[in-house]
Amino acid sequence: xxxELLTRWxxxxxxxxxxxxxxxxxxxxxxxxxxxxFMVSAIVHLVFGTDAAANATVGVIAALAPDLAGPRRGKxxxxxxxxxxxxxxxxxxxxxxxxxxxxxxxxxxxxxxxxLVMAWGKRGAPVAIGVMLVMVFSMSTPVxxxxxxxxxxxxxxxxxxxxxxxxxVAANQLLNARxxxxxxxxxxxxxxxxxxxxxxxxAAAPGAASGDPAASLGDLLxxxxxxxxxLQATRDVVLEAPRTPRRQMLAGMLIVVxxxxxxxxxxELDLDRVRQAAGHAHALGEIAAIYRDMAADIDxxxxxxxxxxxxxxxxxxxxxLAALRLAAGEANAGHAxxxxxxxxxxxxxxxxxxxxxxxxxxxQLTALARGEAAPDLAVVRAxxxxxxxxxxxxxxxxxxxxxxxxxxxxxxxRAALAVGCGYAIATSLPWGSHDYWVLLTIVVVLxxxxxxxxxxxxxxxxxxxxxxxxxxxxxxxxxxTLAMVLAATVAQGVAHGFALRRYTITAVAASVLGLVxxxxxxxxTSPTFxxxxxxxxxxxxxxxxxAFAYVLPSWERGQLTGLVRRVLRALDQHAAQSLxxxxxxxxxxxxxxxxxxxxxxxxxxxxxxxxxxxxxLAEPRAVQPPLALLEQLQGQSYQLxxxxxxxxxxxxxxRNQLKLDAIAQPLEQSAARIHATLTMPSAESAPPTxxxxxxxxxxxxxxxxPEDLPDPFEQDISPWVLRRLALAERLAERxxxxxxxxxxxxxxxxxxx
Numbered sequence: 001x002x003x004e005l006l007t008r009w010x011x012x013x014x015x016x017x018x019x020x021x022x023x024x025x026x027x028x029x030x031x032x033x034x035x036x037x038f039m040v041s042a043i044v045h046l047v048f049g050t051d052a053a054a055n056a057t058v059g060v061i062a063a064l065a066p067d068l069a070g071p072r073r074g075k076x077x078x079x080x081x082x083x084x085x086x087x088x089x090x091x092x093x094x095x096x097x098x099x100x101x102x103x104x105x106x107x108x109x110x111x112x113x114x115x116l117v118m119a120w121g122k123r124g125a126p127v128a129i130g131v132m133l134v135m136v137f138s139m140s141t142p143v144x145x146x147x148x149x150x151x152x153x154x155x156x157x158x159x160x161x162x163x164x165x166x167x168x169v170a171a172n173q174l175l176n177a178r179x180x181x182x183x184x185x186x187x188x189x190x191x192x193x194x195x196x197x198x199x200x201x202x203a204a205a206p207g208a209a210s211g212d213p214a215a216s217l218g219d220l221l222x223x224x225x226x227x228x229x230x231l232q233a234t235r236d237v238v239l240e241a242p243r244t245p246r247r248q249m250l251a252g253m254l255i256v257v258x259x260x261x262x263x264x265x266x267x268e269l270d271l272d273r274v275r276q277a278a279g280h281a282h283a284l285g286e287i288a289a290i291y292r293d294m295a296a297d298i299d300x301x302x303x304x305x306x307x308x309x310x311x312x313x314x315x316x317x318x319x320x321l322a323a324l325r326l327a328a329g330e331a332n333a334g335h336a337x338x339x340x341x342x343x344x345x346x347x348x349x350x351x352x353x354x355x356x357x358x359x360x361x362x363x364q365l366t367a368l369a370r371g372e373a374a375p376d377l378a379v380v381r382a383x384x385x386x387x388x389x390x391x392x393x394x395x396x397x398x399x400x401x402x403x404x405x406x407x408x409x410x411x412x413x414r415a416a417l418a419v420g421c422g423y424a425i426a427t428s429l430p431w432g433s434h435d436y437w438v439l440l441t442i443v444v445v446l447x448x449x450x451x452x453x454x455x456x457x458x459x460x461x462x463x464x465x466x467x468x469x470x471x472x473x474x475x476x477x478x479x480x481t482l483a484m485v486l487a488a489t490v491a492q493g494v495a496h497g498f499a500l501r502r503y504t505i506t507a508v509a510a511s512v513l514g515l516v517x518x519x520x521x522x523x524x525t526s527p528t529f530x531x532x533x534x535x536x537x538x539x540x541x542x543x544x545x546x547a548f549a550y551v552l553p554s555w556e557r558g559q560l561t562g563l564v565r566r567v568l569r570a571l572d573q574h575a576a577q578s579l580x581x582x583x584x585x586x587x588x589x590x591x592x593x594x595x596x597x598x599x600x601x602x603x604x605x606x607x608x609x610x611x612x613x614x615x616x617l618a619e620p621r622a623v624q625p626p627l628a629l630l631e632q633l634q635g636q637s638y639q640l641x642x643x644x645x646x647x648x649x650x651x652x653x654x655r656n657q658l659k660l661d662a663i664a665q666p667l668e669q670s671a672a673r674i675h676a677t678l679t680m681p682s683a684e685s686a687p688p689t690x691x692x693x694x695x696x697x698x699x700x701x702x703x704x705x706p707e708d709l710p711d712p713f714e715q716d717i718s719p720w721v722l723r724r725l726a727l728a729e730r731l732a733e734r735x736x737x738x739x740x741x742x743x744x745x746x747x748x749x750x751x752x753x
Contacts, residue, residue: 005711020302020303023307024186026497027177029068029069029175029496032493033493033496036168037057037488039166041056041057041488043157043163052364053156054517054668055160056157056159058157059161060164061137062083062087062161063080063168064130064164065129067164067168067496067750072173074391082156086130087134087158089135093106093507094144095147103139104427105418107135107423108200111415115415116412125332136439137517157694159428167200181306184253185305186308187231187254188299189299195294195358196292198220198291199289199292201268201271202291204392220268221638224603224610230631231257235387235388235389240252248377253378255376256365259475260623261603262599263645265638290317293317294315304369305369309384311370313366318359334580335483348734386584407559408616410554412551417551422435422438422442425438426438426537437541441538444510445541456551459504460507463508464508465538470508471515472515484516491510491513494506557624560613562607564607564742570606571602574598574644575674575675575678575728576598578595578644578647579644580667581723606641609630625696630742633735640735643731647725673729678735
């Protein structure tokens with residue numbers, strides 16, 4: 001019977017995951033792109049014929065690459081850049097197609113120019129890929145008999161670009177409302193996953209089977225880093241022009257999620273101290289169960305948004321949390337614990353209080369979705385335009401890229417050399433390797449870091465083998481032109497939709513698309529490929545990309561000094577804004593917005609450090625940075641963010657329980673000490689010590705920490721503020737000392753890392 005229930009549960013969970021995928025923004029975006037590609041191909045086919053439609057489809061692919069779910073503002077500027085660069089390159093390839101040497105000499109600088117667009121970061125990467133795909137697919141056509149034929153093909157390519165750009169702008173307008181809902185639901189699912197990760201942290205008592213607390217903290221940091229990227233993508237769409245009640249509701253939910261993230265960071269505080277009391281295991285298990293129940297409520301809320309349903313009210317956990325509070329108090333009274341036990345009991349009550357606050361936030365999210373609560377329009381209006389990404393193509397990245405240590409410049413040089421080498425090898429092989437397929441593999445596998453290149457290499461090879469078998473079987477049936485157009489359309493939609501989610505699926509679909517598209521470009525002649533040749537070309541391209549990942553490498557250690565400085569600077573600004581007592585009444589004024597900007601930069605800086613450290617794990621041991629110190633710095637910075645968030649929360653939400661006269665001076669002094677510590681020049685930093693910071697003063701000797709902490713549910717929480725300030729100062733010292741050690745090791749010889 002248990003096995004049957006388990007089977008049913010697994011089947012339901014699998015069905016739930018598939019439903020969320022099918023209703024996601026990236027699947028909708030892929031379907032929209034596929035529909036646009038089919039419409040453009042069909043129109044050009046009806047008017048100009050099969051060959052024209054095949055070349056128009058190449059133009060569609062160029063404009064389609066940067067067509068992602070995004071805001072309406074700046075959509076045209078986002079997707080028109082790739083066609084403007086790609087169409088002239090398409091013509092140049094057509095003119096040079098019959099001159100292998102000249103074509104090879106052209107591909108190297110053209111690739112360099114295309115990859116320079118990656119200097120614009122996430123906006124530039126799909127543009128660069130789109131431009132490269134235009135050139136690669138232009139190479140898959142038969143040699144043009146004359147310049148007139150080359151111009152005609154280029155005209156059809158440009159026509160496909162133009163038609164798709166018009167379609168993409170219109171489709172984005174029509175789908176904007178759905179994108180807002182889907183991105184919000186996706187964000188809620190990520191928050192639910194974070195709550196479950198935190199539940200594992202809460203329940204992870206030392207030696208328990210639930211897991212190692214340090215390992216679970218690493219998992220939580222990775223999830224927080226991913227959430228930071230997802231939050232920005234959601235902000236860009238959800239906070240754009242929130243004028244209607246529906247838009248304001250979704251924007252209000254986004255604001256609540258931002259506050260939940262702060263309280264979740266604060267909820268990490270004191271867990272290690274609380275776990276030291278053996279009698280708290282049951283209470284921590286109950287709190288972990290409450291967090292899992294809250295995560296389930298958020299999952300159901302996200303599903304309701306995706307299905308256009310009214311969500312059920314979220315569960316109220318107040319009684320369960322109040323019972324834990326009473327149980328902790330009775331245990332202390334009954335056993336007359338010592339001072340340390342009393343403090344841990346008070347800390348346990350604090351953990352329960354923060355869980356209650358998260359429970360209230362979950363209920364607020366549900367109330368907003370049900371129309372039973374109004375969003376905080378003051379914060380929503382203040383956040384509009386201030387927290388969304390710019391949509392213009394500023395020349396600043398291009399002007400600052402021209403330094404030999406710049407990763408984007410080195411990657412452009414690396415890609416150009418890789419393409420040139422791959423082309424030379426492919427054209428010189430005796431068995432007639434298809435040069436365009438080798439180059440296509442190089443373009444999609446080679447990435448800015450070794451870790452990303454290795455991941456893409458494995459996924460690309462696996463996906464190509466599967467996709468080649470599928471394409472072989474399909475083309476062996478000698479399908480009609482319409483069937484090939486439909487197959488290419490579906491493959492393009494799948495490849496585009498899963499490119500940032502499941503690249504193996506993208507690799508399978510891209511292989512089918514590439515093979516069918518190249519067959520169509522040969523205007524119905526016999527199939528121009530063999531299965532083993534395609535797999536061999538893919539292995540060759542993946543090998544070239546892998547080899548060139550070590551050419552002019554941008555090892556993560558070269559970027560980490562700047563990232564560490566950014567983290568220190570962001571923590572300093574966040575501390576200054578969080579500890580300013582004068583700002584807590586100014587919710588919709590400039591100081592409040594300044595604090596929100598400082599908070600976002602702190603999370604973004606720490607997320608960038610976490611991601612860089614994770615990428616460094618795949619690099620050669622000789623060039624790896626001090627990973628242990630970096631992981632400790634991440635944990636300490638995360639804890640400092642938690643202390644600052646806890647102080648800010650008490651100042652903002654529980655001001656009536658504070659003695660402001662008693663904490664005003666400590667707040668000012670702590671802000672000054674943290675600023676002095678985090679901005680201390682490297683030359684004045686403390687000498688290196690043990691990485692775990694055991695030389696620091698024990699917690700019992702911290703300044704301004706009262707021996708008997710009050711119940712966080714009672715009046716006068718000023719002692720809690722003083723404790724948080726003292727812990728924040730101590731953590732700032734650890735962060736600064738750890739950062740100094742990291743900088744010293746990064747500045748030393750490479751083989752000493």
